[in-house]
Amino acid sequence: MAQLESGKPHSLKEIFCGENDKIIVPDLQRDYCWGDHIPSNSTETLVSSFMDSLLKLDRSRDITMGLIYGYYDKELTPNHLQLCDGQQRLTTLFLILGVLNRKAGDDRYKDILISNFELEEDDKEPHLLYGIRESSLYFLSDLTIYYFLNSNLSLSDLDKQPWFLNSYNNDPTIISIKCAIETIEAKLASNDDNEKPDIYSFGDFLIERLKFLFYDMNNRLNGEETFVVINTTGEPLTANQNLKPLIIKENESYTREEQTENGQAIIHTTAEDWETMETWFWQKRHRNDSDTSTEGMLAFFHCVRILENDTEEGWHKHMETENDDFPLTIPMERIWEWFYSYKRLYELNYKRLTTPNIRYPESRKHYTQKDLYALLPSMEYCRKYPDATEQEIQRIYHLFSNMSRYRDTNRSSQKESLRVPAFRAYRLIRETECRDVLSLLGNQDFNVEEERQKMIFIQRNSPTPELRMEIEELFAKAESFPIYKGRIATLVSWSEDSLDRLRYLYGKIKEWWIDCDNQNRVRQALLANKTPGYPAARTNSNRTLCTDEEWSQLFERQGEHIVKLLDEGNLDTIIEKYKDPTSPYFPLINDISYLNFAQKQNIRILPQEVIELMEKKTGSGNYIIFHKCEVFRKNTINSDNWTGLNVWPDRDGNVTYFYTQSIKYNLTLDMRIDWNGYRIIAHLDREPAKKSLDTTILKEQGFIQEKGIWSFPYLTDPIEAKHKYIDITKAIEATL
Incomplete structure (x- = not known):
């Protein structure tokens, strides 16, 4: 059959036939990709779903698969159909028939793949030619001769054959074709135990009953324009894939000369350079599902x-x-x-x-x-x-x-x-x-x-x-x-x-901040050395022991002091040299576990040099309080009967309060820290909805009432004040 008739359905037997008739996938087309995995499903391919649908079709009647578009160059190659759309389906069907021919074992579908004239007298070109790039063109010809017509060669051995060129490994069409064949062979192997009668039935159905409606685009210009239209209204293409034929058309006069190592000039066209770019980008792909x-x-x-x-x-x-x-x-x-x-x-x-x-x-x-x-x-x-x-x-x-x-x-x-x-x-x-x-x-x-x-x-x-x-x-x-x-x-x-x-x-x-196991050793050295501006101020009483993002700010503000410290050499030596038991930070300098506790490096400096070290970003979470080297924890007070040990600074900026509230009684217990020491105060009026406390227990604990305020006499030792505060809460717990 010289040419397909426009507007009429044609079987594969009519499409792939003739001594020198060819279906050509031109350079404006994209790569074959139905063998690739579908992005939404890493184990599924279009070939797989296509095969499933073909195997389920009724083989007793004609099936129209849709439209194919193309044109014939009536002057140069009147028997060669330049395909504008439908190449993915036709290529897949060509591959299926190639595999079926191998499995039939009697070259039953050889004439669909290649004519006797081409096989015995000409260039051994199959009925389907891939003009996207030379490697694709040569491979499909080699695949037809050496694989589809030779049932002894396995797919896994293709790349070991002398005819398998190195360039085949980097061609996206070839890689997708190999994946497609693997899928096709797996599908056929699972179909009725691969019996020959079923192979014949399926193959004969494909070449005789499966048909495509052909539409002749008349010339290359119409073909290129239709290619863009079809692929933006049918199977979706990206802007890049639509761009290719437009760029080629706009740059028909473009040439680029390249000199080889031996001085030979090679002229490249737009299509060739575009192919070079496509191949390079394909080689650099992320190798994901796409x-x-x-x-x-x-x-x-x-x-x-x-x-x-x-x-x-x-x-x-x-x-x-x-x-x-x-x-x-x-x-x-x-x-x-x-x-x-x-x-x-x-x-x-x-x-x-x-x-x-x-x-x-x-x-x-x-x-x-x-x-x-x-x-x-x-x-x-x-x-x-x-x-x-x-x-x-x-x-x-x-x-x-x-x-x-x-x-x-x-x-x-x-x-x-x-x-x-x-x-x-x-x-x-x-x-x-x-x-x-x-x-x-x-x-x-x-x-x-x-x-x-x-x-x-x-x-x-x-x-x-x-x-x-x-x-x-x-x-x-x-x-x-x-x-x-x-x-x-x-x-x-x-x-x-x-x-x-x-x-x-x-x-x-690098030694102090990067290679060290724990930057808290640097923090200890800075605290021991009383580095000015450290801990660094954030807002009001909020300070920071410096996160990664804040070190550079400290370097800018205290550069001279930091450099002097760096020149002193060893961190352990610096810590021991400057460690001062009277420093409000002494517990942190002496025991690195406290600094390890502060995961976000947040610290508050409250009046009377009370230090609040927070585990996370704010004091609403866990924290440790230090005063005169004594440690006060949130759970210092029994949380079953009290709200835990809390802290807040007075507005005048000279007093800090520790406080806790009874769960049962209308009682708030403060520990006021000022210049005179520690004064424990009991407030009996802040939560009137709760049960009133019998003040006898306060008297027994040594509280004195003056001007309506119950308080314990000032203590000057932090350890004594801490234990007295705890003893009072336990005595009140005993009344529950």
Whole structure:
């Protein structure tokens, strides 16, 4: 049959037939993917569900599977159908018939796969040709000859055959085809014990009863346009997959010349370069359920869309991720240029500067604005300086990646004045006059003092490339410390423009804060040494023993004192040297378990040097109270009959109260701590709904009533006051 008739149904026997008739999947089509796992189900594939439905069909009647679209090039290849839609179904059916031919054992379906003319006299091309890329084209031909027509070869041995090229391993269509065949063979093996009569019945049904309605698109232009329409109204395609035929059409005159190692010039077309990009993105995929090149290409095209704008307004607009429309006015030359830049960045290892390697987002389609802040100016750098060395690229990307740790990288909202930090970073690179990152020092717009300070240090202390690399690596390691989060200006200033001093201080900070088993040893040293401003103030009485985020603030405020302490050397020596039993912090200095208790480093300094150490963020949870080295815990008082030991400061700022309330009686028991000592007071009127307490018990405990207030005489010793307070609560408990 020379050509399929438009508007009429055709069986597979009519579609795959003729001496030189071919069904061609052209380069504008996407990869075969029905062998891939469905994203919503990691164990299911489209081939699997397709096979299940085919095996359940009534084989006694004709079944129309739907439409296929295509066109014939009536001048060049009048018998070759260029397929515009339907390639996934037809390819899967071709593979099924190939497997059935193997299992039948008598080449029953050989003529569906390949003509005798092709097999014996011509190029051995099967009836289905994959024109997406050369490797796909060659593989399907090899698969037909060496596998579908040879029942002795197993699927697992395909990649061991001499005809199996290395390029086959990286072709997404080939990988999906192999997965599809594995699924097909498993389905057929479980069908009626794989008896030949059933193989014949199923195969004959497929080639004779299964039909497709063909629609002739007349020419390539209509085919490409229909391809876009069909795949956005039928089986959903991404914006990237729809973009391919449009870009190819817009850039028909595009060519790119490449010189081989032996000096031979190779000319690449838009379709070839697009294929190169697709293959690269597929190789860099996350290898999750999606298993396609689409996810990475979408993130890349979003970058290109932004970079092709010259204004901050344009960047602000194209940062938007809701709309993936790609301007067709961007020529293929620029797309390729950006791809080359992106590829260089992506493939580079940034371990030397302890910077995470670039990886497109796994849980979203686009890079975050924080990612773009580092990525976009670096892409511009690679585009502007294609001969830049790996070290030079590492320096640029590390610079902006580090800045993104501590700077606001988000574009302004509609209510704010226009601001796109990534654009301003990109503009710095666009205006550079040489490849060295240190050249940014000559740009007045580069006003980030944190980074300028580091660059000046490098400039002054690196007479050799080796010394420069050492300084860069020391800086990068320090920036990665949780206590710095990218900001090491204090370390640089403490080094006083001396590399030896930098090495020493870096080593001490790493020893004390990073390599130590417990930072609480550092906290003990600071408390023992009476470091000014430590514990650091938060609000009013609230202080902090410093979390990772707060150390750098202490360094900024108390740098001179911290450096002196670092110069003293050993933490244990410092703690023993400065330990003072009269310090309100002595219990914490003497017993590290108290500091271990404070998981969030929260502490309150109350009047009369009462210390409240909180386990979590607030005092509403568990806490420990210290006064004159005596320890008071929340459960010091029996919580079955009392509300536990609580603490609050008086408004005048000179008095702190410990207090507890009886569960049964109208009784609040205070311990007032002031300049005179400890005074225990009983309040009998704060909870009138509760039972009144017989004051006889108070008299027996030594309370005196003056002006309506029941109180115990002042005590000056904290241990005595603590035990008396406990004894009073126990005596009252005995009356219950």
